[in-house]
Amino acid sequence: MTDALQKAYDQELSLTGKEIIQQLLKNADIARSEEVPMCQDTGFAVVFVELGQDVHIEGGALEDAINEGVRRGYTEGYLRKSIVGHPLERVNTGDNTPAVIHLKLVPGNKMKITVAPKGGGSENMSGIKMLKPAEGVEGVKKFVLDTVKAAGPNPCPPIIVGVGIGGTFEKCALLAKEALLRPVGTPSHRPEIARLERELLDEINSTGIGPQGLGGRFTALAVHIEIYPVHIASLPVAVNINCHASRHKEIVL
Amino acid sequence: MTMTKIKLTTPLTDDVVEKLRIGQRVLLNGVIYTGRDAAHKKLIELLDTGRELPINLRGQIIYYVGPSPAKPGNIIGSAGPTTSGRMDAYAPRLISLGLKGMVGKGKRSPEVVKAMRQHKAVYFAAVGGAAALISKCIKECEVVAYPELGPEAIHRLVVEDLPVIVVNDTLGGDLYEEGTKIYASK
Numbered sequence: 001m002t003d004a005l006q007k008a009y010d011q012e013l014s015l016t017g018k019e020i021i022q023q024l025l026k027n028a029d030i031a032r033s034e035e036v037p038m039c040q041d042t043g044f045a046v047v048f049v050e051l052g053q054d055v056h057i058e059g060g061a062l063e064d065a066i067n068e069g070v071r072r073g074y075t076e077g078y079l080r081k082s083i084v085g086h087p088l089e090r091v092n093t094g095d096n097t098p099a100v101i102h103l104k105l106v107p108g109n110k111m112k113i114t115v116a117p118k119g120g121g122s123e124n125m126s127g128i129k130m131l132k133p134a135e136g137v138e139g140v141k142k143f144v145l146d147t148v149k150a151a152g153p154n155p156c157p158p159i160i161v162g163v164g165i166g167g168t169f170e171k172c173a174l175l176a177k178e179a180l181l182r183p184v185g186t187p188s189h190r191p192e193i194a195r196l197e198r199e200l201l202d203e204i205n206s207t208g209i210g211p212q213g214l215g216g217r218f219t220a221l222a223v224h225i226e227i228y229p230v231h232i233a234s235l236p237v238a239v240n241i242n243c244h245a246s247r248h249k250e251i252v253l
Numbered sequence: 254m255t256m257t258k259i260k261l262t263t264p265l266t267d268d269v270v271e272k273l274r275i276g277q278r279v280l281l282n283g284v285i286y287t288g289r290d291a292a293h294k295k296l297i298e299l300l301d302t303g304r305e306l307p308i309n310l311r312g313q314i315i316y317y318v319g320p321s322p323a324k325p326g327n328i329i330g331s332a333g334p335t336t337s338g339r340m341d342a343y344a345p346r347l348i349s350l351g352l353k354g355m356v357g358k359g360k361r362s363p364e365v366v367k368a369m370r371q372h373k374a375v376y377f378a379a380v381g382g383a384a385a386l387i388s389k390c391i392k393e394c395e396v397v398a399y400p401e402l403g404p405e406a407i408h409r410l411v412v413e414d415l416p417v418i419v420v421n422d423t424l425g426g427d428l429y430e431e432g433t434k435i436y437a438s439k
Binding site: 020081124216 | 256276291318319320321322323324327330331332333335336338358359360378380381382383384385386388389402403404416418420428429431432433434435436437438
């Protein structure tokens with residue numbers, strides 16, 4: 001992430017943009033050396049679990065264990081508690097639980113846990129659309145660009161753009177989120193998708209939105225796309241936006 | 254690549270506010286108040302029922318922030334700006350009561366921009382995500398209203414050289430629009 005920001009700093013044309021990226025790099029330094037959050041929004045705890053099918057979990061429910069981890073992590077780590085227990089009544093749960101857990105059963109006897117705290121500001125600017133297959137790649141590009149333009153300064157650019165194409169409505173949204181887990185700037189292993197990622201990044205960075213939306217070349221640091229087979233009648237596309245504070249941690253047990 | 258920075262100390266007067274222009278770098282000093290959607294909603298409810306506000310807004314600045322908890326020995330946790338648009342429904346009313354400045358990130362509604370022109374107020378952007386850096390500029394912090402809201406409570410902060418950029422001025426200028434136009438290609 002720091003490498004991507006450094007590169008953006010070197011290449012940004014806008015003076016204001018350069019100044020902002022410099023502040024972000026300095027901020028990351030302070031956060032690292034003083035062990036404080038780089039952003040006060042320490043997010044919704046989104047947890048991806050790849051559970052080996054030969055693993056047997058004893059002594060309680062996995063979901064409870066994950067929530068207990070979130071509770072302790074957010075309390076002992078002085079992280080902000082940003083979750084309300086009811087979307088309409090809106091009373092804070094006080095310990096940032098519950099987590100959003102995505103569980104996948106895989107072969108083997110290991111368990112991989114990826115924690116990806118997600119801030120509200122960038123999540124709010126995400127979107128999904130069920131396109132007609134006839135709209136094709138141009139329709140996909142237009143939706144991604146429209147979503148990024150509508151987001152403007154709100155998701156704290158420079159952003160990482162996660163895109164899901166295909167699957168069903170909910171699968172597509174999950175693909176977009178999974179795309180954000182890829183290390184920043186790692187291209188898709190599919191050449192045609194990697195090309196689309198490059199084209200979209202160029203187009204997004206031609207909008208002029210720039211760092212913090214105050215004008216400049218670096219609106220996005222990367223576009224990551226994940227795809228999935230799709231129904232003959234459908235072409236869903238989802239865009240999940242991540243701010244420059246792309247915080248992910250992975251552990252294998 | 255340093256630009257001239259203007260030092261401002263609260264409370265702000267109309268004279269000072271009127272001279273500010275979009276794109277100017279400002280260093281804020283003095284007392285500022287924090288507030289997010291939940292606190293704004295409560296302030297407006299007080300006004301609707303004819304009661305007095307817990308803080309005097311005249312000449313003041315509200316910083317849209319919900320800080321993370323302070324580590325032992327620190328004054329405040331990380332404290333970067335939140336998205337200002339969520340306060341748009343409430344801001345014009347507070348501006349009409351003498352609020353002179355708002356600090357946040359992201360675009361304001363036409364209603365807020367109009368209220369800023371009419372009543373002489375400005376909107377500043379702080380750098381979203383530069384929360385650890387910004388917390389260094391905060392020298393005092395105390396909760397002055399709604400402690401039950403946790404990070405969303407109204408805090409009274411004393412700041413020293415908090416770096417912000419003027420995004421909307423009293424002439425109706427908008428740096429988000431102007432800046433994007435300059436760097437858009439094609």
